[in-house]
Amino acid sequence: MKNKIYRIFTILILAAISVAYSFTQFTTPKEKLTAMDCTEAANTTAVSEFEPTIINKNSAPSQTPKGMVWIPGGEFSMGSNVEDESLCSIKGVTKDASPVHRVYVDGYFMDETEVTNEEYAKFVNAxxxxxxxxxxxxxxxxxxVPxxxxxxxxxxxxxTTAAVNLNDFIQWWSYVGGTDWKHPLGPESSIKGKEKYPVVQITYEDAAAxxxxxxxxxPTEAEWEFAARGGKTGNLYSWGNTLKPDGKFQANIYQGHFPVKDGDAGEDGFKGIAPTGQFKPNAFGLYDMAGNVWEWVNDxxxxxxxTELSKGGKIARNPQGPDAYDVPNDPEKKRVHRGGSFLCTDQYCTRYMVGTRGxxxxxxxxxxLGFRCVKSL
Structure with a gap:
């Protein structure tokens, strides 16, 4: 009986987590699809939905905080025109990232990388x-629950030990007692020697603190996307429109059979999480704006x-997101994640695409799941 109750508690925890995957529950077709069945690139509609990015001409401040870069702000087209993402071209998976709409953001500083274990330890120690x-x-x-x-x-x-139906993410997530930012894979794990890795096992309030x-x-979601796009217009990824320019991966994502044990081939150089800053920065000098770990934003x-922002065709100026979480039939309050992670794959979750959301x-x-910060002038 005790084990049964603990299992129920575990399922409740995992159901609340969402971990950026719960959207598949309502979009996966009735037939059982596995990662081995589905390997294809996302289709896109006309690039003309994206109007040119207009970067503010104001000069960068004379002093930039250590570890941050200046993002000048400006006007851009926000969102995604991707019609489907993996899962054998199931339509509508990315509909929460549409329609593409015009947004303006003021300038700000942004962390070059995701916050690291070393940086978070300084906060906790202080x-x-x-x-x-x-x-x-x-x-x-x-x-x-007792x-x-x-x-x-x-x-x-x-x-998992073998290919599984991809419409139930609980199959490849476990609630593990004793897991936290210092023990990210369970009580026996450690961050020793991983000071430069992004801190994970962080909730929204942990990041905000x-x-x-x-x-x-x-950052707001709009600030995050403006920064990730690097001043470019309508690109599919934070580095361009080709997943592997010159045959080289530009982010730490998953290659291989998801979510099977030892399924990550590590073609990008990493199996699992990677230290920050291992790939080229984008045009604004920001690292890991795709892959590695999902990042909390404030919205x-x-x-x-x-859809609400796009009504009337007006430019949304410094949008802050909805006033509160209000999604029918979902009592678990959620905020936005951005950027995808080392578990994102063309077979299941391609949300390392710059305009998509978690x-x-x-x-x-x-x-x-981690985060990075911004600082206003």
Whole structure:
């Protein structure tokens, strides 16, 4: 009975996490699809939906904070015109990233890389902060679950032994007690020697707490995408329109059979998470704006927000996202994730494409989820 209750608790935790994958529940066809069945590039509609990016002409400030770069801001076309992403061309998967619409953002500074274990450790050592994953869940959060089964921990990617139906992400995620930012893969794991890797197992409030301590903030979704596009217009990726220019990967993503054990071929040079800054920066000097780890942004998630912004054809100026999370039949409050991760693959989740979106419950974390910060003038 105890094991059954713990299993129910685990499923509740994983269901809340979303880990940027829950959209597939409603889009995967009835037939069973595995990663081995589906390997194809996304189709796109006309590039003409994207109007030219207009970069502000204001000069960069004389002093740039250490580890940050100046993003001048300006006007650009935000969103994605991708009609499908992997899963054998299932239409509508990326519909929450459309329509493409015009946005203006003011200039700001942005972290060159995702926040690292080393940087997060400085914050924790200075403040004594305890992350959500280190806190024991309460019965208020999970009524009916016995106290002995409420164990501090978080979600860890757990590869399957064989190809599986891709419409149920819980098959390759496990809730592991004792998992947190210092032990990202479970209680026996460590970040020793991984000081330059992005910190993971971070919830929204953990990221926001660090940003406040550092005198920064989390980016808006519009700021994140403007920066990721690097001043370019309508590109599919943060580096261009070709996944592998000159035959070389430009980001740490998944190649091989997902989510099978040892399925990641590591053709990009990495199997699993990588240290920050291992690939060329984009045109603004930012590293890892695609792949490696998903990044929290400040906006509440809404699948219809872009539709609201595009009404009337006006330019949205410094949009901050919806006022609150309000998605029918979904009580788990979610904010937006951006950029994709080392688990994103052309077989399942190609959301390393620059205009696409993810989402996550605000008090949930995983070993492919981190963040970076911005700073206003």
């Amino acid at each position: 403040t004594g902060y305890v992350t959500v994953a280190e806190q024991k869940p309460t019965q208020e959060e999970f009524p009916g 106290a002995e089964n409420l164990i501090a921990g978080s979600a860890v990617f757990s590869p 660090y940003a406040k301590w550092a005198g920064k903030r989390l 509440w998630y809404s699948p219809s927000y872009y 989402k996550g419950e605000i008090r949930s974390a995983a070993n492919h």
